[in-house]
Amino acid sequence: QVQFVESGGGLVQPGGSLRVSCAASGFTLDYYAISWFRQAPGKEREGVSCITNDGSTYYADSVKGRFTISRDNAKNTVYLQMNSLKPEDTAVYYCAAANSDYVRGNSAFKNMYEYKYWGQGTQVTVSS
Numbered sequence: 255q256v257q258f259v260e261s262g263g264g265l266v267q268p269g270g271s272l273r274v275s276c277a278a279s280g281f282t283l284d285y286y287a288i289s290w291f292r293q294a295p296g297k298e299r300e301g302v303s304c305i306t307n308d309g310s311t312y313y314a315d316s317v318k319g320r321f322t323i324s325r326d327n328a329k330n331t332v333y334l335q336m337n338s339l340k341p342e343d344t345a346v347y348y349c350a351a352a353n354s355d356y357v358r359g360n361s362a363f364k365n366m367y368e369y370k371y372w373g374q375g376t377q378v379t380v381s382s
């Protein structure tokens with residue numbers, strides 16, 4: 255059974271840091287691009303960051319310089335390190351898998367319809 259499990263979300267103060275993880279089971283991440291999306295209440299889901307199977311990375315302008323995506327294929331896990339967090343980063347964060355060839359580029363990776371597998375999400379709240 256294909257499954258993604260996100261973890262590491264929680265409550266953090268503005269300016270703080272958090273690392274969320276996305277662990278896959280039932281399939282191997284090696285061949286996929288993995289992206290993080292987020293959805294805030296009342297807003298559309300948006301692409302945050304992507305890492306392709308060969309290690310290319312892409313970021314939304316709103317998180318560039320603050321967030322870092324990485325992958326550990328041996329652990330079948332992708333991470334999103336989030337620094338200098340702002341209240342507007344508050345959202346449910348989801349990971350998703352796609353064919354790398356279809357999501358290369360700062361615009362392409364945001365197309366949700368290219369993603370084959372999705373996790374259930376983890377809540378990140380940035381508040382004092």
